[in-house]
Amino acid sequence: MLGISISTVSRALKDHPDISDKTKQRVTELAQALDYEPNANAINLRSSKNNLFGLIVPTISNFFYDSFIAAIEEECRRNNYSMMILQSGDDPVVEQENIKLCRQNRIGGLFACITSQTSNFEPFFKLHNIDVPVIFFDKVPDDSRANRVCVADAASATIAANTILEKKKKKVLALFGNQNLSITKKRLEAFQKTTGKKTKLIIEHVNNAEEAQQATYLALKENPDTIFCMSDEILTGSMKAIQQAGLSIPGDIAVIAISNGFIPKLYFPEITYVETSGYKLGKLAFSSMMACLAGSTFLQELTIECLLVEGGSI
Amino acid sequence: MLGISISTVSRALKDHPDISDKTKQRVTELAQALDYEPNANAINLRSSKNNLFGLIVPTISNFFYDSFIAAIEEECRRNNYSMMILQSGDDPVVEQENIKLCRQNRIGGLFACITSQTSNFEPFFKLHNIDVPVIFFDKVPDDSRANRVCVADAASATIAANTILEKKKKKVLALFGNQNLSITKKRLEAFQKTTGKKTKLIIEHVNNAEEAQQATYLALKENPDTIFCMSDEILTGSMKAIQQAGLSIPGDIAVIAISNGFIPKLYFPEITYVETSGYKLGKLAFSSMMACLAGSTFLQELTIECLLVEGGSI
DNA sequence: GTTTTTCCAACAAACGTTTGCGGAATTGTT
DNA sequence: AACAATTCCGCAAACGTTTGTTGGAAAAAC
Numbered sequence: 001m002l003g004i005s006i007s008t009v010s011r012a013l014k015d016h017p018d019i020s021d022k023t024k025q026r027v028t029e030l031a032q033a034l035d036y037e038p039n040a041n042a043i044n045l046r047s048s049k050n051n052l053f054g055l056i057v058p059t060i061s062n063f064f065y066d067s068f069i070a071a072i073e074e075e076c077r078r079n080n081y082s083m084m085i086l087q088s089g090d091d092p093v094v095e096q097e098n099i100k101l102c103r104q105n106r107i108g109g110l111f112a113c114i115t116s117q118t119s120n121f122e123p124f125f126k127l128h129n130i131d132v133p134v135i136f137f138d139k140v141p142d143d144s145r146a147n148r149v150c151v152a153d154a155a156s157a158t159i160a161a162n163t164i165l166e167k168k169k170k171k172v173l174a175l176f177g178n179q180n181l182s183i184t185k186k187r188l189e190a191f192q193k194t195t196g197k198k199t200k201l202i203i204e205h206v207n208n209a210e211e212a213q214q215a216t217y218l219a220l221k222e223n224p225d226t227i228f229c230m231s232d233e234i235l236t237g238s239m240k241a242i243q244q245a246g247l248s249i250p251g252d253i254a255v256i257a258i259s260n261g262f263i264p265k266l267y268f269p270e271i272t273y274v275e276t277s278g279y280k281l282g283k284l285a286f287s288s289m290m291a292c293l294a295g296s297t298f299l300q301e302l303t304i305e306c307l308l309v310e311g312g313s314i
Numbered sequence: 315m316l317g318i319s320i321s322t323v324s325r326a327l328k329d330h331p332d333i334s335d336k337t338k339q340r341v342t343e344l345a346q347a348l349d350y351e352p353n354a355n356a357i358n359l360r361s362s363k364n365n366l367f368g369l370i371v372p373t374i375s376n377f378f379y380d381s382f383i384a385a386i387e388e389e390c391r392r393n394n395y396s397m398m399i400l401q402s403g404d405d406p407v408v409e410q411e412n413i414k415l416c417r418q419n420r421i422g423g424l425f426a427c428i429t430s431q432t433s434n435f436e437p438f439f440k441l442h443n444i445d446v447p448v449i450f451f452d453k454v455p456d457d458s459r460a461n462r463v464c465v466a467d468a469a470s471a472t473i474a475a476n477t478i479l480e481k482k483k484k485k486v487l488a489l490f491g492n493q494n495l496s497i498t499k500k501r502l503e504a505f506q507k508t509t510g511k512k513t514k515l516i517i518e519h520v521n522n523a524e525e526a527q528q529a530t531y532l533a534l535k536e537n538p539d540t541i542f543c544m545s546d547e548i549l550t551g552s553m554k555a556i557q558q559a560g561l562s563i564p565g566d567i568a569v570i571a572i573s574n575g576f577i578p579k580l581y582f583p584e585i586t587y588v589e590t591s592g593y594k595l596g597k598l599a600f601s602s603m604m605a606c607l608a609g610s611t612f613l614q615e616l617t618i619e620c621l622l623v624e625g626g627s628i
Numbered sequence: 629g630t631t632t633t634t635c636c637a638a639c640a641a642a643c644g645t646t647t648g649c650g651g652a653a654t655t656g657t658t
Numbered sequence: 659a660a661c662a663a664t665t666c667c668g669c670a671a672a673c674g675t676t677t678g679t680t681g682g683a684a685a686a687a688c
């Protein structure tokens with residue numbers, strides 16, 4: 001339309017010194033008028049750099065993951081990255097498809113929370129081999145080749161256990177998640193180690209809120225004086241059982257949990273919890289990603305510090 | 315590596331009849347071995363079709379929007395679409411930047427929840443003009459040129475009110491949100507209209523969970539037999555006050571709410587609520603999008619039907 | 629033995645950018 | 659007036675695909 005070549009237009013739009021001010025002005029004005037926006041696909045193809053991160057999460061609608069995602073999104077915007085969010089639905093097959101999608105879109109890095117049944121980590125490591133960093137978060141493989149950012153699993157469980165000991169509790173119903181997950185193993189181990197023989201433990205493993213409710217309801221017959229919940233989901237189930245049994249907190253029974261912080265504030269009194277912030281974890285994961293992209297080949301397992309937030313439940 | 319041309323490889327991978335079975339096999343085997351995945355950017359560029367939807371939302375970490383997003387993500391995957399999620403932070407400036415990003419990535423359609431201060435809808439309609447459908451959801455512009463999908467505000471309040479009447483409740487504490495929001499006005503009006511003079515109403519307006527808790531705690535002195543909460547956030551505050559007062563549900567007091575469904579299931583008994591499902595809204599928005607892409611130019615405002623979900627709280 | 633058909637596979641153009649290189653026109657220097 | 663320097667811009671290649679068209683060899687038909 002202006003009678004000039006494509007390359008001149010390209011340079012004019014990028015304020016290249018080769019182009020005269022007069023031409024630049026004509027080009028920018030027309031671009032404005034036509035609502036021109038550069039085609040990201042063409043740019044990515046030409047540059048072989050996508051500025052795109054993949055993010056695989058079991059589900060978006062979860063108060064831990066959504067705050068993690070929000071943190072990543074904020075940082076992506078600040079750093080001119082886009083992100084592709086994919087849900088695995090905790091299904092290893094879908095997870096594989098998601099990785100495939102990520103590869104097709106030539107992501108520059110992947111944030112991944114594995115499913116509880118993921119056993120083959122090769123697809124992840126293959127990404128790493130072609131210089132696409134993979135940062136595992138929350139649920140991470142127990143493999144030394146993996147970059148991991150986690151909540152301080154052992155530390156958080158230790159803090160919770162110490163709080164229980166300080167309050168001189170004697171019989172604790174401790175609810176943990178799926179035994180295969182490293183998160184469960186670590187929390188359980190630290191919890192047991194800290195309590196030692198100083199208090200009696202009733203340990204139950206549950207896979208969801210409903211199982212937590214049933215397990216709690218049954219275990220209440222043994223008259224524990226405290227309930228410890230390893231996660232928010234377990235806490236919600238357990239709290240239903242306590243309400244069902246008509247017990248008052250902390251009079252009849254004390255409660256303490258490891259949590260992202262949202263759920264504990266829904267009850268009265270608010271539940272005392274050890275904070276594991278998804279938002280903070282997201283920030284940490286992003287900076288870890290940037291370090292990898294900057295050339296750091298140092299494999300690392302990073303953890304966010306945790307904090308006891310006092311409610312009135314113990 | 316195989317001594318054949320690129321185009322032959324391309325056809326072999328797509329099972330084109332021009333290619334011999336022997337060649338096809340050699341190609342697919344090598345592709346497998348090399349972990350070949352087609353470059354989505356190149357495909358998109360070549361085809362000028364991205365199979366990409368944009369999604370702009372005030373914030374991801376919200377139990378209404380995240381279920382909306384989850385629904386869209388599911389459908390996208392089923393239909394071979396990707397999606398680009400962007401947060402506006404309820405800031406019109408960021409919203410504009412997000413639209414720009416969408417244009418650059420040549421989205422095929424946009425799901426948009428506008429900010430509370432959005433006044434210029436031209437950027438949205440410009441998308442529509444270049445055959446990129448825009449489906450507004452939840453917070454939508456009051457403009458007849460817009461495709462809209464919403465929860466049925468009036469209908470949901472009416473159902474809640476009717477339920478209260480059926481249970482022969484006589485004194486209802488009704489908690490509503492900020493008076494300036496259209497959502498509040500619509501629900502309040504329908505609620506009042508339905509209850510009429512058949513039951514006594516104590517109406518309170520609150521801006522957050524904490525105010526809901528305080529308002530409930532104070533209003534309990536007037537001995538209402540039922541509490542109605544207009545939203546999830548209000549419900550959480552109100553429930554805390556009920557626990558604080560040591561009241562049992564539904565024996566001492568009945569509770570009913572309008573909700574997305576997650577919060578009511580945290581209590582025992584579960585709270586009866588009128589469902590305004592973000593998930594269903596997402597499904598509706600997606601099918602509306604597909605209809606637009608299929609050529610429907612019929613502008614529409616769709617609402618999801620609402621449903622009473624019985625817990626044991628009334 | 630020649631022509632026709634069939635089967636495979638290669639060539640080239642196109643999608644929208646960016647950028648090294650070269651070239652024309654203008655200006656400046658003796 | 660001749661030459662050098664400067665300013666501005668176009669050509670062409672490349673990123674990784676897809677696909678219409680063309681080409682060549684082997685197989686079949688006459």
